Amino acid sequence: MNRLSQIFGAAIVIAIAVVFIVQFRPNTGPVQSTASTCVVEVRGSCLSSVEFNASRNLLAMRAVDENRLRAMGYRRLTAEGLYERWLLNEDAKRLGISVSDDELTTELVAGRVRVSLPADKIRQVGYALNLREDLIRYLDVRNRQTKKFDSKQYEKQIRNITKMSPTDFRDYQRKELVAARMRDLIRARVRVGENEAFEQFSREKSTRALSYVRFDRRFYSDLIVDTSEKAIQAWADANKEELDKTWEGRKAQVLPECRVARDLMVEVKPSEAEQGPEAGKAAAKARIEAAVQRLKKGESFADVARSASDDPSAARGGELGCVSKGRLSKPVEDKLFEMKAGEVSDLIETEDGFHVIKLEQIAKDAEAEKIGRLETARDLYVAHESERLAAEAAKQVLAAAAGGKSLEDALATYLAQLTPAKDKAGAAGAKSGDQAAAAKQDGNKDEGAKDGGQAEPGEARAPYTMANHPNRPTVEASLPFNVSGSPITDAKDSTEAARIAFQLDKPGDLPKDVVALENGYAVIQLKEKTSASQEQWDKDREFYTAAMRAAKQNDALVGYMRRLKSTIGSEVKYDQNLLKETKPAEDGSGEPELPIGDEGE
Secondary structure (H helix, E strand, O other), rough: OHHHHHHHHHHHHHHHHHHHHHHHHOOOOOOOOOEEEEEEEOOOOOEEHHHHHHHHHHHOOOOOOHHHHHHHHHHHHHHHHHHHHHHHHHHHHHOOOOOHHHHHHHHHHHHHEEOOOOOHHHHHHHHOOOOOOOOEEOOOOOOOOOOEEOOOHHHHHHHHHOOOOOOHHHHHHHHHHHHHHHHHHHHHHHOOOHHHHHHHHHHHHHHEEEEEEEEEHHHHHHHHOOOOOHHHHHHHHHHHOOOOHHHEEEHHHHEEEEEEEEEEEEEOOOOOOOHHHHHHHHHHHHHHHHHHHHHOOOOHHHHHHHHOOOOHHHHHHOOOEEEEEOOHHHHHHHHHOOOOOEEEOOEOOOOOOEEEEEEEEEEEEEEEEHHHHHHHHHHHHHHHHHHHHHHHHHHHHHHHHHHOOOHHHHHHHHHHHHOOOOOOOOOOOOOOHHHHHHHHOOOOOOHHHHHHHHOOOOOOOOOOOOOOOOOOOOOOOOOEEOOOOOOOOEEEEOOOOHHHHOOOOOOOOOOOOEEEEEEEEEEEEEEEEEEHHHHHHHHHHHHHHHHHHHHHHHHHHEEEEEEHHHHHHEEEEOOHHOOOOOOOOOOOOOOOOOOOOOOOO
């Protein structure tokens, strides 16, 4: 009985295949392909718009958001997928890889159809389109009652989704199936050994944590660099060529007239704005009005700006330099250029908060050039000098820590001998020893320097000092990270600190050199070291090895396609008009709605 059932079942499958092949043999399909153009031309071959539209609709079957599709540029992706399919089919001829009619029929009877995407987009775009890496879509080709293949249902699906005849669809799918076999062959060559997988697993699952100190150029430019005219002029005399070159690029911003001004700015703080925009503005206005009262009582504009301004110029007493039009926000600029020398403005409201400005001098022609050139020299000098000081500080602390001191003690010793520049008014209020003690006692921010030294609303903020400067050197600690992590967010190379940390052997070890930051340098020291456990590997071995294999297979496929493009597919031309992402008109006309097919399991 079982034998008869097997024979009978096999006969049914063969009969279905025969009927399928006969019914959909060439030139018998009820739906004929419309005239087509070449979406892609490569080495004399034309990849038709008919196949392009079929692929486009198959790709979009599960993506109902047309705007998202357009944002992805899926027309271009579809065309590039067809181009890569052509390359794979050409290479398949060289290798003797083909697909028989029976093999093709088996796939179509099961409702499995293929579509192509560029190799380097398969994982990312495929995920967004609900398409697996095998690039298979399932058509509902079964009869709803019998649950078996139904030729009419099959034909209906093809007609609705691809607009192709069964004959043309078979030819189209033959090419897709050949391309799929080529992809499978390329991927199958990839091997991942257990030792290789474990090494990669260890690199990714092992973690490190750092102690580190930032030496920020802004700390040195605000407090340490001697910015007296004598020091600036000495640098200018020694670096005349660099100064001349930079001034040539800047002088158009200063000449023929500029205005020497200072700014006192109070911004709306996020914590204040949480109560509502008006509440935030009211709090900021209260603070700047308190600052204005200090001006009226006789305090210098520079001193008030140092202690009350939220602008970066606060450390320089609000000094903006010699300002020309186009450098400040419009409300501030408009007011500045209607003032007379020596005047202090009323409150100026901007999007960020409130300003009070003082116009100290209106400079023209030769006087403007003299001031502008001196400012240029100052900027260059401060940049060079703060860079030098930050680098020297980092190397000095690194050497002390390498000599046996703790990072905290090395930093405290350095800060104890650091002296603020004499011309930094307001900076001499904190002795270097106070900062050293603070660094030794607490590796993090001072309690008394919240918000970078900002005071409560309505109160004067203490001037920046070595103890409260927001960028002062302190010992900080990173969170645990793996080899590809970014433990120091402002490092010039985001992964350099992680790479160096994984070369250190044990907690307390230091590298031979400092780490470059966007605004200075850092000294790092290994704080913690954890390694991936064997228990963890045993638990994740199968999943991790499979994931690593899939990633390497994808890389292999991308590399293979790159080689094919460079050898047999370099002469490629796209029809740019067909690749334009069209937007439906508001009345619903324009590009027709993409069909959404019912897929089988």
